[in-house]
Amino acid sequence: MIRDAETLTLLTDSVRRFVRERLVPAEERVAETDQIPEAIAAEMKAMGLYGMTIPEAYGGLALTMEEEVHVLFELCQTSPAFRSLLGTTVGIGSQGLVMDGTPEQKAAWLPRMATGEMVASFCLTEPEAGSDAAALRTRAVKDGEHYLLTGTKRYITNAPQAGVFTVMARTDPANLGAGGISAFMVDARSPGITLGKIDKKMGQRGAHTCDVIFDGCRVPAANLIGGIEGRGFKTAMKVLDKGRIHIAAVCVGVATRMLADALRYATERKQFGQAIAEFQLVQAMLADSRAELYAARCMVLDAARQRDDGKPIATEAACCKLFASEACGRIADRAVQIFGGAGYVSDSGIERFYRDVRLFRIYEGTTQIQQIVIARQMVRELQGH
Ligand code: COS
Numbered sequence: 001m002i003r004d005a006e007t008l009t010l011l012t013d014s015v016r017r018f019v020r021e022r023l024v025p026a027e028e029r030v031a032e033t034d035q036i037p038e039a040i041a042a043e044m045k046a047m048g049l050y051g052m053t054i055p056e057a058y059g060g061l062a063l064t065m066e067e068e069v070h071v072l073f074e075l076c077q078t079s080p081a082f083r084s085l086l087g088t089t090v091g092i093g094s095q096g097l098v099m100d101g102t103p104e105q106k107a108a109w110l111p112r113m114a115t116g117e118m119v120a121s122f123c124l125t126e127p128e129a130g131s132d133a134a135a136l137r138t139r140a141v142k143d144g145e146h147y148l149l150t151g152t153k154r155y156i157t158n159a160p161q162a163g164v165f166t167v168m169a170r171t172d173p174a175n176l177g178a179g180g181i182s183a184f185m186v187d188a189r190s191p192g193i194t195l196g197k198i199d200k201k202m203g204q205r206g207a208h209t210c211d212v213i214f215d216g217c218r219v220p221a222a223n224l225i226g227g228i229e230g231r232g233f234k235t236a237m238k239v240l241d242k243g244r245i246h247i248a249a250v251c252v253g254v255a256t257r258m259l260a261d262a263l264r265y266a267t268e269r270k271q272f273g274q275a276i277a278e279f280q281l282v283q284a285m286l287a288d289s290r291a292e293l294y295a296a297r298c299m300v301l302d303a304a305r306q307r308d309d310g311k312p313i314a315t316e317a318a319c320c321k322l323f324a325s326e327a328c329g330r331i332a333d334r335a336v337q338i339f340g341g342a343g344y345v346s347d348s349g350i351e352r353f354y355r356d357v358r359l360f361r362i363y364e365g366t367t368q369i370q371q372i373v374i375a376r377q378m379v380r381e382l383q384g385h
Pocket of ligand 1: 092134
C-alpha cells in the first residue's frame with residue numbers, strides 16, 4: 001500500500017541520489033577498512049532511514065511494507081553493508097517490539113531507535129540452534145522483579161554497535177519446544193553481557209557480527225516483550241516473516257546494480273571486433289537475469305501489498321526469500337561471467353558483490369528452511385487447516 005505516491009517518490013529520489021553520490025563512491029573504502037564512515041551513518045540518520053518502520057507516534061516514518069521495499073530497491077543498489085548498518089534497527093531488532101510490545105515498552109525504546117541513536121540487534125541464533133530455532137538453550141530464570149539470562153547467541157549482526165538486543169530465551173525449562181521461549185528487550189550495557197571477537201566473513205565487509213554472551217545478565221521483568229511468557233518464538237517467527245520480504249527486496253536492489261554493471265560492461269567490452277553484448281550467448285545471460293529480476297521484484301511487491309492488506313504472508317515471504325536470494329546468486333554468477341577475467345579480480349567490484357550476496361541464501365532462514373516453510377503450509381492447506 002502506498003499512502004501518498006508523491007511523498008514516497010521524494011523519499012526514493014533522495015535515497016537514489018544518496019546511493020549514487022555518497023555510497024557508491026565509498027564502496028571500495030568500506031571494503032578496505034571494514035568500516036562505514038561515521039559521516040555516512042550520520043546522513044542516514046538525518047534522512048530518517050533508521051526510523052523507516054517505526055510508528056509515527058514514536059518518531060518514525062511508519063512506512064508500509066510496500067513503501068519499505070521501494071526504498072530498499074533503491075538503497076540496496078550498492079554494497080549491502082550500508083543497508084546492514086541500519087537493517088537490524090529497521091528490521092529484526094525493532095519489529096518484535098513494534099508487533100508485540102506494550103505501549104510502555106515501545107515508548108521506552110522506539111524513539112531512540114527511530115533517530116538511529118540506539119542500534120537494535122536480534123539475538124535468536126545460538127551455537128547449537130540455527131535453523132532449528134525452537135531448540136535454543138539460552139535460559140531466562142525469574143528472580144523477583146528480574147530475569148537472569150544465561151547463554152550464547154551467535155552471528156549477531158550489529159552486536160558491536162548495539163544499544164539494545166531483542167533476545168529470545170527459554171523461560172520454561174520444562175518445555176523444550178517453541179512454547180517455552182520468551183522475548184526480552186535487553187540493554188546492551190547491562191552487566192553480564194560480553195561480546196565475542198568480530199567474525200571474519202566471506203564478504204559484507206563493513207557489516208559486523210559477533211557472539212553475544214549472557215552470563216547471569218539481570219533483565220527487568222518489565223522488559224519481557226508483551227509482558228507474557230511463552231510468546232517469544234511466535235514473535236520471532238512473525239519478525240522473520242516480515243524480515244524475509246525485506247531481505248528479498250534487498251536481493252532485488254543488489255541484483256539490479258549487478259545487472260546494470262554487467263550490461264554496461266557488455267556494451268563497452270569489445271572482442272572479435274564487436275561489443276560482447278552483441279553475442280547471443282552473452283545476451284542469454286543478460287536476458288535470463290532480467291527476467292529473474294523482474295519476477296523477484298513482482299513477487300516482493302505482491303507479498304508486501306498482501307501484508308499491508310493484513311493477509312497472512314508466511315508462505316509468500318518464504319517464496320520471496322527463496323526465489324529472490326537464489327536469483328540474486330545466479331545474477332551475481334552471470335555478472336562475473338560477463339566480466340570474464342576482469343570479474344575475477346577485485347578492481348571491477350563485481351567479485352566483491354559475488355561474495356557479499358552469498359549470505360542472502362543463508363541468513364534469516366536458509367533456502368532449505370524457506371522450502372520447508374512453503375511445503376509444510378501447502379500440506380496444511382490441502383488438509384484444510
Ligand atoms: N507466525 C506465527 N506463528 C508461527 C509462525 C509464523 N510464521 N511459524 C510458526 N509459528 C508458531 C506455530 O503456529 C506454533 O505454534 P503452536 O504451537 O501454538 O501451534 C509454533 O510457532 C511452533 O511452530 P512450528 O512447530 O512450526 O516450529 P518448528 O520448530 O517446527 O520450526 C521453522 C519452524 C523451521 C519454520 C523455524 O524454526 C524457522 O523459521 N527456522 C529458521 C530460523 C531462522 O530463520 N534463523 C535465521 C537466524 S535469525 S536472523
